[in-house]
Amino acid sequence: xxxxxxxxxxxxxxxxxxxxxxxxxxxxxxxxxxxxxxxxxxxxxxxxxxxxxxxxxxxxxxxxxxxxxxxxxxxxxxxxxxxxxxxxxxxxxxxxxxxxxxxxxxxxxxxxxxxxxxxxxxxxxxxxxxxxxxxxxxxxxxxxxxxxxxxxxxxxxxxxxxxxxxxxxxxxxxxxxxxxxxxxxxxxxxxxxxxxxxxxxxxxxxxxxxxxxxxxxxxxxxxxxxxxxxxxxxxxxxxxxxxxxxxxxxxxxxxxxxxxxxxxxxxxxxxxxxxxxxxxxxxxxxxxxxxxxxxxxxxxxxxxxxxxxxxxxxxxxxxxxxxxxx
Amino acid sequence: xxxxxxxxxxxxxxxxxxxxxxxxxxxxxxxxxxxxxxxxxxxxxxxxxxxxxxxxxxxxxxxxxxxxxxxxxxxxxxxxxxxxxxxxxxxxxxxxxxxxxxxxxxxxxxxxxxxxxxxxxxxxxxxxxxxxxxxxxxxxxxxxxxxxxxxxxxxxxxxxxxxxxxxxxxxxxxxxxxxxxxxxxxxxxxxxxxxxxxxxxxxxxxxxxxxxxxxxxxxxxxxxxxxxxxxxxxxxxxxxxxxxxxxxxxxxxxxxxxxxxxxxxxxxxxxxxxxxxxxxxxxxxxxxxxxxxxxxxxxxxxxxxxxxxxxxxxxxxxxxxxxxxxxxxxxxxxxxxxxxxxxxxxxxxxxxxxxxxxxxxxxxxxxxxxxxxxxxxxxxxxxxxxxxxxxxxxxxxxxxxxxxxxxxxxxxxxxxxxxxxxxxxxxxxxxxxxx
Numbered sequence: 001x002x003x004x005x006x007x008x009x010x011x012x013x014x015x016x017x018x019x020x021x022x023x024x025x026x027x028x029x030x031x032x033x034x035x036x037x038x039x040x041x042x043x044x045x046x047x048x049x050x051x052x053x054x055x056x057x058x059x060x061x062x063x064x065x066x067x068x069x070x071x072x073x074x075x076x077x078x079x080x081x082x083x084x085x086x087x088x089x090x091x092x093x094x095x096x097x098x099x100x101x102x103x104x105x106x107x108x109x110x111x112x113x114x115x116x117x118x119x120x121x122x123x124x125x126x127x128x129x130x131x132x133x134x135x136x137x138x139x140x141x142x143x144x145x146x147x148x149x150x151x152x153x154x155x156x157x158x159x160x161x162x163x164x165x166x167x168x169x170x171x172x173x174x175x176x177x178x179x180x181x182x183x184x185x186x187x188x189x190x191x192x193x194x195x196x197x198x199x200x201x202x203x204x205x206x207x208x209x210x211x212x213x214x215x216x217x218x219x220x221x222x223x224x225x226x227x228x229x230x231x232x233x234x235x236x237x238x239x240x241x242x243x244x245x246x247x248x249x250x251x252x253x254x255x256x257x258x259x260x261x262x263x264x265x266x267x268x269x270x271x272x273x274x275x276x277x278x279x280x281x282x283x284x285x286x287x288x289x290x291x292x293x294x295x296x297x298x299x300x301x302x303x304x305x306x307x308x309x310x311x312x313x314x315x316x317x318x319x320x321x322x323x324x325x326x
Numbered sequence: 327x328x329x330x331x332x333x334x335x336x337x338x339x340x341x342x343x344x345x346x347x348x349x350x351x352x353x354x355x356x357x358x359x360x361x362x363x364x365x366x367x368x369x370x371x372x373x374x375x376x377x378x379x380x381x382x383x384x385x386x387x388x389x390x391x392x393x394x395x396x397x398x399x400x401x402x403x404x405x406x407x408x409x410x411x412x413x414x415x416x417x418x419x420x421x422x423x424x425x426x427x428x429x430x431x432x433x434x435x436x437x438x439x440x441x442x443x444x445x446x447x448x449x450x451x452x453x454x455x456x457x458x459x460x461x462x463x464x465x466x467x468x469x470x471x472x473x474x475x476x477x478x479x480x481x482x483x484x485x486x487x488x489x490x491x492x493x494x495x496x497x498x499x500x501x502x503x504x505x506x507x508x509x510x511x512x513x514x515x516x517x518x519x520x521x522x523x524x525x526x527x528x529x530x531x532x533x534x535x536x537x538x539x540x541x542x543x544x545x546x547x548x549x550x551x552x553x554x555x556x557x558x559x560x561x562x563x564x565x566x567x568x569x570x571x572x573x574x575x576x577x578x579x580x581x582x583x584x585x586x587x588x589x590x591x592x593x594x595x596x597x598x599x600x601x602x603x604x605x606x607x608x609x610x611x612x613x614x615x616x617x618x619x620x621x622x623x624x625x626x627x628x629x630x631x632x633x634x635x636x637x638x639x640x641x642x643x644x645x646x647x648x649x650x651x652x653x654x655x656x657x658x659x660x661x662x663x664x665x666x667x668x669x670x671x672x673x674x675x676x677x678x679x680x681x682x683x684x685x686x687x688x689x690x691x692x693x694x695x696x697x698x699x700x701x702x703x704x705x706x707x708x709x710x711x712x713x714x715x716x717x718x719x720x721x722x723x724x725x726x727x728x729x730x731x732x733x734x735x736x737x738x739x740x741x742x743x744x745x746x747x748x749x750x751x752x753x754x755x756x757x758x759x760x761x
Binding site for chain 2: 026126130134149186214
């Protein structure tokens with residue numbers, strides 16, 4: 001594994017991905033990440049055309065298998081698939097045989113029998129995509145597994161940062177919120193550290209994973225410390241039910257100690273970017289003035305999500321090689 | 327009918343024996359151990375040089391699953407697995423369905439064991455009715471039916487008060503209380519050791535402190551009551567510290583460690599197969615410092631017993647998402663090889679200490695026959711081939727379940743033969759003894 005440099009970010013040393021699946025950022029090299037981001041730039045251009053469609057995935061079948069409710073990610077994948085001319089179908093929990101007690105492995109094998117090319121899986125259990133990967137020929141794309149990874153989110157975050165800052169290397173990125181339960185955090189740590197960013201993570205000690213320093217990040221419970229001179233501030237969603245686990249006393253108190261306000265943000269760099277993977281809790285992890293303010297790129301993240309997912313789908317389908325064959 | 331075992335190194339720590347001796351078996355009993363015993367019409371069995379003749383190994387922590395979960399294991403398949411793993415006796419946990427909290431269940435298990443005619447079975451009864459943690463089970467009845475200890479294994483005894491009462495009451499019959507040490511609030515819905523690897527894989531953690539709190543509680547109550555307390559499947563260094571301190575203070579505490587806890591660490595969650603459900607057990611595979619503490623405890627004598635926590639589960643039950651899979655792995659058929667490879671050949675302990683850990687001490691703690699080759703003792707003998715090259719093959723195991731993380735492992739040392747009550751029940755074709 002090589003460490004990232006500006007050169008690598010700009011001139012991909014590789015033209016294809018090594019793995020058949022995208023299970024996590026942990027499996028990608030810096031070169032592969034750069035390749036996906038560069039490919040996404042071309043894909044973004046497709047979205048600006050009057051006819052937003054290319055034939056890259058024509059004749060490919062993509063199954064979106066969602067065991068958890070999701071609006072943003074599922075919609076984003078579906079739009080990406082359609083723009084690439086794939087045949088897509090969506091399976092959501094509650095409308096499938098999951099409610100009849102079928103195991104994940106059996107559901108996957110049944111889908112496999114119908115020979116899809118890719119399965120996009122969102123599941124509440126960490127490692128669910130690894131289970132599918134072991135039993136399926138189809139390419140598995142992780143759309144979020146439990147508390148483990150959400151690789152396309154980290155990729156779209158990186159794409160959004162790179163659009164503004166030109167490169168990731170050397171940036172101070174502060175990630176603040178529920179670190180313990182966050183798959184967005186785990187993917188972002190992997191990606192940002194591989195690309196040479198300085199990652200700071202911040203939250204109450206109750207919500208910081210064990211041994212987090214071994215991931216190569218700086219951990220703190222001081223928001224001021226995390227935000228000072230930051231190039232990017234990323235807020236993570238705080239879930240109401242965490243109060244029941246006694247992780248913190250109340251949403252009100254969380255906002256008092258950790259909420260991102262304009263006053264706190266003044267300590268960051270003057271061109272700081274405010275990011276949030278959504279869905280946001282206004283007035284809990286982020287003040288509305290910040291979410292809607294001039295530094296916010298939250299809707300850019302959503303827009304870029306389509307381009308990044310197009311890039312991932314395209315590259316896993318074989319990229320240019322596949323297009324030539326077709 | 328008499329058999330004379332000649333040429334093996336006999337190790338019997340209970341009688342201070344370690345050397346090349348003959349062992350004379352008369353029917354189902356040991357008749358004599360000594361040098362150059364007269365043949366007197368006995369069938370001579372030549373034990374190959376380098377093989378070791380020991381009192382039969384006893385696994386004091388096994389889940390035989392019968393009654394109620396026969397798709398995982400039965401008394402018959404479990405005891406066949408035991409003899410194939412070199413164990414002449416097993417003690418089976420009461421978390422069957424129904425729970426072994428009364429003489430009917432105990433008698434059923436013993437009847438099945440007699441019918442199977444493989445390893446001896448010593449049932450362990452429940453502490454509380456239904457293992458629900460409310461009322462004490464009928465412990466005198468369990469004892470009379472054949473139970474040798476009590477436990478609510480699978481869970482800790484629900485309250486400190488009930489554990490105290492169980493210690494006091496069972497102490498009257500000289501039965502130890504075996505405890506699955508765990509503070510359940512601290513364990514929460516954890517599925518893996520709380521450490522770097524669980525954090526990295528996004529698995530909910532179980533800290534070592536959850537186990538140590540349970541161990542500390544039991545040790546304090548053992549001190550209070552003066553009754554024998556046994557820490558099951560110990561995995562955390564803080565628990566070992568508690569046991570060591572308890573022993574120094576004269577508390578009647580003993581403990582066991584499972585082979586997976588002295589062999590593997592939580593790194594196995596990620597490598598070689600990420601989220602392999604055969605690395606999911608409770609207590610979980612812990613971090614390097616804990617694993618090393620278990621090794622140190624085995625070497626310095628703090629650990630009394632190696633027990634497998636043999637926990638068979640059907641393939642279908644394990645072929646699910648990691649957090650939905652049941653805890654536990656099979657252990658009977660890999661224990662001796664792991665112990666020889668990781669403890670003896672690693673230079674941590676010598677063979678006599680291994681025999682103490684796997685035979686002498688479990689017999690002493692459970693107060694069951696065996697653990698000794700004294701004249702008149704049952705002819706329960708384990709013959710080991712310390713240098714045999716063994717390749718673990720899950721598919722070839724006699725257990726009904728194959729849930730092991732050790733499939734394909736190559737280890738040095740294995741079982742040569744297993745003799746129960748004078749009957750040879752297992753001979754390893756790779757290490758043949760003409761017994």
